[in-house]
Amino acid sequence: MLYINGKWTDSSSNETLTVYNPATQEEVGKIAYGTKKDAEDAIKAADEAFEKWKRKTAGEKSAFLSTFANELRKRSDEIANMITREMGKPLRESIGEVKLTISYVDWYAEEAKRIYGDTVPASSADKRILVLQEPVGVTAAITPWNFPAAMITRKIAPALAAGCPVIVKPASSTPLTAKLIFEALDAANPIEGIANLVTGPSSEISDAFNESFLVRKLTFTGSTEVGKHLMRGAADTVKKVAMELGGHAPYIVFDDADLEAAVDGAVASKFRNAGQTCVCTNRIYVQESIADKFADLFASKVSEMVIGDGLDEKTDIGPLINKGALTKVTSQIDDALERGGKLMTGGKEAEVDNYNGSFFEPTVINYATDDMNISREETFGPIAPIYTFKTEEEVVNRANHFEYGLAAYCFTSDFSRAIRMMENLEYGIVGLNDDMPTTAQAPFGGVKASGVGREGGKYGLQEYLVEKFVSMKI
Structure with missing residues (x-):
């Protein structure tokens, strides 16, 4: 099933995607295989939800994310088991990933209350200068298979905290983990359209994201080659981009x-x-x-x-x-x-x-x-x-x-x-002297061909905000 505008739905093509366990080659399950039209429907739903969601108070956004985190906790064993079945990592590593997954939502539930602007000294006595922090807008997130749960919340938690509705396109190898994440989100009773899940062919769905002027931010985790392709496409509609790409x-x-x-x-x-x-x-x-x-x-x-x-x-x-x-x-x-x-x-x-x-x-x-x-x-x-x-x-x-x-x-x-x-x-x-530095409160990202932008901590929240300069003459 796809999750669009607060409802579970089949693909417009009625096609499904079969997921196999890489350890046994046995079928894990099936999920709707979406189309470009489904992605466009999700974009429309997110755009229609934008005004409602961004007007919510910081406390209301925080409360929703806290409820979402608690729903994830209820499903933590099920999510960990699905991660291992879909992509093969040892269960203890999957359990660790789920803890990280929840920690991002917990962190941004608090960060939602810490979006501050500035007052800047003016050049004349009859002026006041303000800098407002506002959500960038509808965000499209493309996530990888190797961390199929944590990479979703590392993107959607700061986006929602900032006031940005999101559409998630997970890897085709691991869509069932994404579905469980969205079941937890749905149980938190979100405003319709603030978070959408579209599984399906990468090229069709990413094209829908890049071609739409309604999508103002594109965030991607994956290979450098694909990241470069997405950045070229995003240039046509001048989107804000964040790319966490390859490493060595x-x-x-x-x-x-x-x-x-x-x-x-x-x-x-x-x-x-x-x-x-x-x-x-x-x-x-x-x-x-x-x-x-x-x-x-x-x-x-x-x-x-x-x-x-x-x-x-x-x-x-x-x-x-x-x-x-x-x-x-x-x-x-x-x-x-x-x-x-x-x-x-x-x-x-x-x-x-x-x-x-x-x-x-x-x-x-x-x-x-x-x-x-x-x-x-x-x-x-x-x-x-x-x-x-x-x-x-x-x-x-x-x-x-x-x-x-x-x-x-x-x-x-x-x-x-x-x-x-x-x-x-x-x-x-x-x-x-630290072999595992990743944590929710620190910025994650690279330089050179390893990407642009950061995820995690206050730095990750800033990726979903834009500054508005206001000059007032009094």
């Missing part, structure tokens, strides 16, 4: 770091969600004097990870999202080995008893070099290449990817070095 995160370990903590952090960062996150470690740089010790300890821990269905509580690594992902990681490994890399563990498709999923062994490649494809291409899979470096200056130059700039990690016990690394790494997010 370096993970830097100096010889003064806590080695155990650095190894454990690398395992967590690299192999969360089977390596299928935009902030996953892509390149591990280890200072020469500890490189062999780090590699041995890291490979030993990785080799002990359990591969299987995410619903099995013993599973550490679930399936990749589809067979195409298997092909990509296999190609990167083959190239790395041809260029002199040493395979320490993993390296091939995994066979899991009684399952027909797209499983791949968690893989460690030592002696990686900068000319390997894996050093340049984003890796959405469980491959960890290890590089060595001599000096701080050298590793900063190599770590600063020519294209991407989303997240970077650095482990060191030298305070002065930590400050220098914080300042010199060209990334929107830097984790210092």
Whole structure:
């Protein structure tokens, strides 16, 4: 079912989309497969709701979001189970995602009460200058499959807090999680049209978003290639855009770091969600004097990870999202080995008893070099290449990817070095001795081809507001 103007409805084409579990290849369920017309109907509904919603007081918007968060809590187990069934991540990771999902709604329920304007000193005694903060307008949100719940609330919670109605287009791999999110929203008794869900073909629906002058903001999380395409389309109607795009995160370990903590952090960062996150470690740089010790300890821990269905509580690594992902990681490994890399563990498709999923062994490649494809291409899979470096200056130059700039990690016990690394790494997010920095109250986003705009905290709210300058002569 689609959710448009406060009602559940079938697609105008009456077509449905079947969702399959990547671990078992069994059918998870069906959902309406919307059309461009459905997207246009959702845009119209959102536009008609705009005046009503933006006139609501800050307290009323806050109260609605708090009710929405409580409805999500009631369904947290069901949502977590669906995340794992739709895209494969271990259930404990799905439970963690649901907590993050709710935390965004909780945070913006409070931020809705903190939208302030300014009074600016005027240039003459008979004038007063005001700056008002107003909602940008109808917002279209396109969300990815790898965090099918959290990426929805990270967009719609600040939009609604700011006074912007939204239309969500979730990934076709994970629409059933989105449906559960909207069931919780519907139970919170929203104004009709302030939040709409349209599942269906990406090209048709995104075209409807970009062609409409009623849509004033487009927010997208996904690949850099698709993000660039959407930005070109948004230019025709001069929309405000926010793009959280690809990443190629370096993970830097100096010889003064806590080695155990650095190894454990690398395992967590690299192999969360089977390596299928935009902030996953892509390149591990280890200072020469500890490189062999780090590699041995890291490979030993990785080799002990359990591969299987995410619903099995013993599973550490679930399936990749589809067979195409298997092909990509296999190609990167083959190239790395041809260029002199040493395979320490993993390296091939995994066979899991009684399952027909797209499983791949968690893989460690030592002696990686900068000319390997894996050093340049984003890796959405469980491959960890290890590089060595001599000096701080050298590793900063190599770590600063020519294209991407989303997240970077650095482990060191030298305070002065930590400050220098914080300042010199060209990334929107830097984790210092911290492998999981993401939180609802902090800005998430990248620089360079990793995107524009921020999500999270007061910064994420500002993305849905525009300033109005008022000059009064008295």
